Every structure is written in structure tokens, then in C-alpha cells.
Amino acid sequence: MKAPRDISNDLLESLRSLGLTKYEALVYIGLLRMTGATATEVHETSGVPRASVYPVLDRLVQKELVSVSHTTPKRFDAIPPGQGIENLMRRIENDAESARTALDRLYREKRPEARGSQELIWTIYGEENIRARLAGMFLSAERRVEMLVAQNLLREHVLALLEPVPDSVRVDIVTDTWKGEQPSRFRVRTHPLGAYPETHAPPGKGLRHESSGVFLVDDARALVWMGSSGEQPSALYSESAGLVQFVRRYLNSVTEWVAAAGQ
Amino acid sequence: MKAPRDISNDLLESLRSLGLTKYEALVYIGLLRMTGATATEVHETSGVPRASVYPVLDRLVQKELVSVSHTTPKRFDAIPPGQGIENLMRRIENDAESARTALDRLYREKRPEARGSQELIWTIYGEENIRARLAGMFLSAERRVEMLVAQNLLREHVLALLEPVPDSVRVDIVTDTWKGEQPSRFRVRTHPLGAYPETHAPPGKGLRHESSGVFLVDDARALVWMGSSGEQPSALYSESAGLVQFVRRYLNSVTEWVAAAGQ
DNA sequence: TAAATGTTGTTGTTAAAAAAACAACAAGGT
DNA sequence: ACCTTGTTGTTTTTTTAACAACAACATTTA
CATH class of the missing domain: 1.10.10.10 (Winged helix-like DNA-binding domain superfamily/Winged helix DNA-binding domain)
Incomplete structure (x- = not known):
């Protein structure tokens, strides 16, 4: 041509x-x-x-x-x-x-859901898909929702999804900062996440908390949001005992740390 | 496979x-x-x-x-x-x-508009495109808008486009029926279009008025809407003296016929 | 006006690119 | 020893792109 x-x-x-x-x-x-x-x-x-x-x-x-x-x-x-x-x-x-x-x-x-898909760990690509899955998790919550999530991510993408969660479900949020008054609906605890010791990670290469978050519903379903800056975000979702337990422990240790830090 | x-x-x-x-x-x-x-x-x-x-x-x-x-x-x-x-x-x-x-x-x-595109006759396919062109014609009207158009086509597609035409422009409409009161804004004349003698057309094959219409603006720009039933509609548009004159005469003779029919 | 020239619109063939289908194999699990 | 997964490379088919040739007109020119 x-x-x-x-x-x-x-x-x-x-x-x-x-x-x-x-x-x-x-x-x-x-x-x-x-x-x-x-x-x-x-x-x-x-x-x-x-x-x-x-x-x-x-x-x-x-x-x-x-x-x-x-x-x-x-x-x-x-x-x-x-x-x-x-x-x-x-x-x-x-x-x-x-x-x-x-x-x-x-x-x-x-x-x-014929087979036990509950043992699998799924990777989800794309913000929309992650949000959709999160919404589904929140919607299915019966007792408790826990999350450790960067403030920007929380405000921009997560908070709106918590709307339909009934009052009977306890919602714990740990984030880095919180402007404005504490909402009575949720138990919010703030903490400079960056300072949390990334135990086994080489310095500077620790998990970026900027656009990441960890979510746990009813001790049964876990989602880990990994927001690679600029790139398309991805997430892990699982109902497997293994990942759920890992997330459970991670949340526990962070919560202890926050408590100890004397807030 | x-x-x-x-x-x-x-x-x-x-x-x-x-x-x-x-x-x-x-x-x-x-x-x-x-x-x-x-x-x-x-x-x-x-x-x-x-x-x-x-x-x-x-x-x-x-x-x-x-x-x-x-x-x-x-x-x-x-x-x-x-x-x-x-x-x-x-x-x-x-x-x-x-x-x-x-x-x-x-x-x-x-x-x-470098060249004189005013001598050409254009074919326009698709309802949206025809409506867009019609809207443009009406918008540019300075003195007069005339149309001979089937009632259904008028109501569904044309009337809304006449909105922006200023009061100083005279609008003549000939259609088959008109329910409700006469709008003062336009000069509407009704006439059973099907009865108009299709001079050179064999019976039954005459131009279907069902979804067709003829439009003339300022004696300068003409559009002929040919709504083949079910199919994608098409239209002719032209600023050429030839087609404009043809449409002019066609409208004249229909108008005379309507007047003679004694309405 | 007739020959020469040029342009438009068509048709058919060849070449290149993308998608689909197949073959083969290393790695690992049973 | 056998089967399955995941990967790689090659062949075939389909779709797009590019080219060649020509009939129908139209225009110019001799």
C-alpha cells in the first residue's frame, strides 16, 4: 500500500x-x-x-x-x-x-455449584470484577466482616459496597487514616499501615499498602486485593481453609499491633 | 473442530x-x-x-x-x-x-465545502442519518419549510425536529390525517394521500406513502424520504436546481389537488 | 469525426496476515 | 509404566490486502 x-x-x-x-x-x-x-x-x-x-x-x-x-x-x-x-x-x-x-x-x-469449588484460590483481574466479587461477599455476610485496607481504596471502591450489609453483622475496619467523625455503623481503627513490620520482606519491597486490602467475611471467605500501581489491579479470592486461615492470622496480628500501639 | x-x-x-x-x-x-x-x-x-x-x-x-x-x-x-x-x-x-x-x-x-457539492444528489441510508440531515435542514431554514409526509412518519420522526424552527419561518404540512386540534404554529392540511393519482405508476405499485415523505426548505434544499417497509430506510438529499425544481412542482400539484378537493 | 487517450467501475488472481487445526514432547503426577 | 497437563512448533484454512487486466464510457486531439 x-x-x-x-x-x-x-x-x-x-x-x-x-x-x-x-x-x-x-x-x-x-x-x-x-x-x-x-x-x-x-x-x-x-x-x-x-x-x-x-x-x-x-x-x-x-x-x-x-x-x-x-x-x-x-x-x-x-x-x-x-x-x-x-x-x-x-x-x-x-x-x-x-x-x-x-x-x-x-x-x-x-x-x-456442583463440585467443591471451595478449595480453590481464584485470581480475579480488573477492578470491576473485583468489586463485583466483593459486593457478593458483603451481601452474603451473616455475622462478621473484617478488613484491613488502605484509606484511598476504602473510600473510592469499598465503602459504597458496604451499604447493604445489615446491622446484625459486625464490621471491623482497619485503615491508615480517617477524616471526619467515626461512623457508628462500623468499628473503625486507624493505624499507619506502612509502619507495620513486613517480617519476611526485604526493605523497600514490602507489600505496598497504597492500593491494597485484605477482606474476610464470616471467617469463611477471603479476598486479597492487590493494586499494582498504574497497572490493572488483581485479587485473590478463596473459600479454602488454608487461605482463610492465613488471612485470619494476618488480621489478628495486625489488630494486636494496633491495639498495642495504644490507640 | x-x-x-x-x-x-x-x-x-x-x-x-x-x-x-x-x-x-x-x-x-x-x-x-x-x-x-x-x-x-x-x-x-x-x-x-x-x-x-x-x-x-x-x-x-x-x-x-x-x-x-x-x-x-x-x-x-x-x-x-x-x-x-x-x-x-x-x-x-x-x-x-x-x-x-x-x-x-x-x-x-x-x-x-470547497467544491460545489450543491449539484449532487446524495443517498442517505439509515433512519438516524436521515433524521440528522432533516434536523440540519430545518435548523437552516430562513423563510419556509414545506412537507408532504405520511402521518405516522410525521408523528414518530419529524415533528420533534421542527422544534427549533423560529416563528418567522412558515411551515406547511400536508399529511393524510390529523388527530386533535390544529396547531397554530404550522399550517396543516390533511388529505387522503393514497387517493392522489400516481400518474405514471402501475396500480398497486405506486409510491407507498406509508412511510415516505417529501421535504423542501427555502426552495433550495430538498429531501425525499423513502421508507421501504421493514427494510432500512433511505433518502435522497439535494441542493441541485434539478431535484429542487422537481420537488417544487410535485408539492405544487399536490397542494392544488388538496385545495380543489375542497377542504 | 475518428483515432487516441484517459477514467470509471468490475472481475479475477496472487500475496500476506490472522485464525484454526494438528503433531509432538517435556514435566510431573498416579 | 502410564496418563494428564502445559508448551512449542508446523500445517491448513479463512480473511484481508494487493495487484493485474479489461470493458464501458467519456474526453481530448488530429
């Missing part, structure tokens, strides 16, 4: 994930700079081979990204980006909707 | 437009029926070759559609469809947003 000028690779990638091929993207981009261009002009400014330009334009018309004139030769015009992208998204959202419906049906047919 | 069971082709297509490959779709679908499956089990119920299952699962984890356990052998679990599809859509919407930003910049650099 000729020289498609200086089209950012990112843009092509974005358009591809909206369902366009490279050629379709290049033609549409080229067309945005022109008004009423002929196929040959499109070929020239987009760098797409002339013979390929015709089928590509046909597809773009089908996708409601360009309009055609009735002259000979035909002339083409781009639908403005706002409208055009909306047109693409409409199709995609339709697909998403029908896919969700179909998948939900399959999903509901699943035998409910 | 083995027998992927009875997976609807539509579903695979939908998932593809959300950025999944066939394999990714099959594995995810298969995984929805299981809980904590091993790679081999995934292979068995999805029909995807065992060796291919590993890279596919990796990608699905990246796309936040499945979670992995830390056991050996690894076990995999599907994120529930609602959450999973939301995860996919989030990425796509990000791409859409950044694409729109980038494209808008390019679009604005375009020299404003």
Missing part, C-alpha cells in the same frame, strides 16, 4: 475494535478530509488500492459511515464522526444485548 | 462483533455451563482443540471474561455474562470515545 500519511496506529486499532478493517478505517479517515470525492480521489488520499476502494466504500455505506451521490462518477461523503460512530455503536450494542440474553439463558442452566 | 454442540450462529456473530474470535466465543460459552473446569474439560465441552485452549483462555483472562485458580492443574471459571459483557463493552466504548476525539480533530480541519 502507498503512504497512508501519518495515521496514528492507535486510531486504526480503535476503529478496528469497532468492527472496521484497516482499509475501511483508512478510507473513512481519508473521506473525512474531503467533500464529495470520487472513488479515485478516495484512493489517492487514503492510499488504498483503487480497485479495493469500491468494495470498501460499499461496506462503509452499509455501515452507515458514508453517503453516495447519484452522479456519474459516483461521489462519496463521510458521515460526520459523531454520528458515524454512534451508528457503529448502535449495532454493537444491539449485539451485546442479544448476546447477553442468549448467554444468560445458558448460564442459568448451570447446575448450581 | 469437533462438535461445538448447538451454538446458534447468531450468538457467535454477536460475540465476534464484541471482539472475540470463534474460539474465544466457544470457550467462554462452554465455560458458562461449568464451574471450575480444567483446561481439558474446557476442551471437551467447547470442541476447541486442547492445545488451542490454553492461549485462548489466556486471552479471555486478559479480556476479563474468565478467572483462574491457583491450583495445579489450573481451573477456570467464567465471569457471569452480565458482568463479562459489560467488561467487553467498557473497552469498546473507550475505543469509540478516543476514536471520536481523534476523528473530530481531522474532521474540523476540512476546508469548509
